Amino acid sequence: MPSKRSVRLNGIDIHLAEQGEGPLVVLVHGFPETSHSWRHQLEALAGAGYHAVALDQRGYGDSDRPEAIDQYSIFHLVGDVVALIHELGEEQAVVVGHDWGSIVAWQTALLRPAVVRGVVGISVPPWPRGPVPPLTATAERFGPDFYQNYFQEPGVADAELGNDIEGSLRRIYAGVSTSNPTPGFAGQFADPEELPAWLPEEDLAVFVRQFTTSSFTGGLNYYRNLDHNWEQLAAWQDAPITPPSLYISGEKDMVRMLYPMDEAARAIVPDLRGVVDVPDCGHWTQQEKPEVVNAALIEFLKEL
Template sequence: MLHHHRISVNGITMHVAEQGEGPLIVLLHGFPESWYSWRHQFQPLADAGYRVVAPDMRGYGETDRPAEVDQYTILHLVGDVVGLIHALGENHAVVVGHDWGAMVAWNTALLRPDVVRGVVGVSVPPLPRGPVPPLVDTRERFGADFYQNYFQLPGVADAELSKDVASTFRKTFARVPASQPPTGDGEPGFLDRSAEPDTLPGWLTESDLATFVDQFTASGFTGGLNWYRNLDRNWELTAAWQDAPIAPPALYISGELDIVRSFYALDDHAKMIVPNLRAVVDVPGCGHWTQQERPAEVNNALLDFVRTL
């Protein structure tokens, strides 16, 4: 049975959902998500003999949301994961992340390989530190209106996403392209490129949608957006790990239709920094919300991987 509790970690209080007993697996969500994004993983992993823990990450859900933007650097996020593992009474864990959570998982394995038995990135591959700050790179490659650059303006995306939280999630999860370009004054927002879907995707129920809406109505979006507002700061903070290998055993899972593949590719450079990449799993016909869209395939891949550790 799923158990919810709170743990003091790294100067904040984290809300976690937990099920099962055995070797620890920590599941890290992305943006805009929560522990609930892993709802399909708890039972199968627990039934297989694992202790499964999914936190609301810093800035999300029922976990603390520090006000200062600089409290959301990659060092804080990795520190939260390491602190959580130790607060749970464990010395190490398999760390699994989706979307932004994958970036945290890869960096946890990079910075603290001693506490990571294995690392799994879902959607976002390992990203070598580039020659220029990330937001400079995205501006040059995709333009100043690329969503990561748009998210930098304090209060702007926060207000847009919070205006109608249910519509935000319907558009974000369904990703139906708008038939007409945005019109009106000012620059287009994050949601302007998506149309309101007629129906929810088959993998998302009205109850699922209501859960996310309730969570983000209570928490707002600023905490999650602050992760993006530290992208260039993270680049500065991780200079000492330029080209350093991610040593623990690794798995990468990606949806064949995931839009992330258009700007973050698992190329030869990325593979070089993960010398123990044991498998790459492409999920046919799957979009970005991998573990929610195709839980059976993701669960099978996770179990195949963790059983080898």
């Protein structure tokens, strides 16, 4: 079983779940998830001889939740990962991310390559920095109601998702797109008749408790920094992500359909060791198909 504790990083308390001994592997969750999304990987990586550490990112779960939106920039998120690696007494780690955690993982490898022994992105590929701000690009491509644009107004999506935390998470994790959506983000999905096998009621209850503690605001603030991040990363335009890398995605993941691992993405990861397509798998990759993900991670780790 993983042990739980908090560490002080960059002036805030960050909650960790960790298991095993050996080379360090840092696991970075996405939205709306927490360290609990890595429950299957902690045990598998520990059993394979690694020190696996999953954090609740700032704003999530049992970690601190700074109030200011600008405290959730990509530099803060990368800074937390780098500080965590050093707090654990290491000079390097393999950084694995899912969804928003993938963005953090890729950017950690870009900004601090000497600290990253290897990088794995799950669901979200390494996005090249585009010619226009991200929210301009999404509005032009998908329309002004695209979820990333909808998330921008403070308090709006926060209230929608927070009014019924359990219902919101049920629809986001397990619902299917509906032809009669209601306003908001979770309203795009129909209520599932039952939870999928990969998400037992007791695991959903953990997420519900964690978001009852944290609210959704911290996670939404990540999206509210997208354009700011784009501005701040101008100096890294076209810079390659040089550490050894791996990309994993579910074949049915909607993110993969919106942002494919195309030639432009591959061009910025010159040491790409593999692309793993997970059959019969949606967006919640490491929870839906842990055996496939664990095998791919361990194979990648052993080859470093």
